[in-house]
Amino acid sequence: MDHGNTLNSTPNQRKRNICLIGSGGVGTIASLVLEKSGRAEVTAVLRSKFAVIRERGWDIESVDHGCLKGWRPTRVVSNIVDAVVPNEPFDFIVITTKQLPEAYSVAELVKPAVSPGHTSIVLIQNGLDIEVPIIAAFPNNTVISGISMIGSRVNGENCIIHDGPDDLVIGTHFHDGKDRTVQHQQTREFVNIYAAGTVGPGAISGKCTFTDNMLVARWQKLLWNSTFNTLCTLLRMDVGELQSSGGRETLLIPAMWEVYAIAKAVGHAPAKEMIHHYAYRSSNDCRYRPSMLLDLENNRPMELEVLLGNPLRKAKQNGVSTPILSTVYELLKVEKWRIDHEKGTNILDTQKFS
């Protein structure tokens, strides 16, 4: 990996036309960083927040960028069709929505704004195999993804609390539908733009780095997401509570080793040291609630399939034993059924995921 901000930059180029879909905590900070680079103009597609953000903008309290009042990207629109301007194709589409394949298709969602062969699609989302349907739907476009370690959430109507520094790792999901060199260059360009926006005035600790092995990076992030997210959600505990309770030693670390074993079986194992690093990087008084727990608490659908279902399907195909993860998955599926059942909107068709 290397730091994007050390790469050659091309500041005199025309500003890149970027569409950003999913302006929650992660997406709003991404749009801020991209605009701050001075090399991009962002059109943010906002659905429920459209009216309030058009009128008042975002009030942002950011560990990386300081306090901003009423901030907006270049354009805000209420739907993806309105984002499209004839003869001004998007160079990049950045997607920071939740990955809920059982509820909607990201490829269908973004289709109106993708120019075949031109627009690079950037998935800043959690989970495994999220690039597969995108490559199938857009076989001549570059597909990039980003692993984000950031603490950022929407608070109230138009506030963003960004309290965990932005640490974004970006890489290409290479495929045969486009010249590899072009896929590589477009990824590098995105890293350069993003990295330039992390170092402007008021930016202290954000970083954007390039990886040439995106699949290893994805599995590395799953060491965190398949374990902390799911266990904290099941137990209704924040990170510090799970660690202090003894669960770190009896459940969390063994579950991380199961993720590692699957990653190894499919040939994309991260460094073993990452298990210790993730298990001990936060202090025991860390009150962080993983995104899946926040989803549960706020009555939103959980990203169970991309965070745990897909890794477990790989385990099954490769004969890897996963007693803890499989149990956690089954318990969360039951939990999900209960929530959907109470709401009367059972979107979980268990047949579909087994």
Ligand SMILES: CC(C)(CO)C(=O)C(=O)O
């Ligand atoms: C690790 C972290 C906090 C990064 O944003 C995350 O991915 C989550 O809570 O789901």
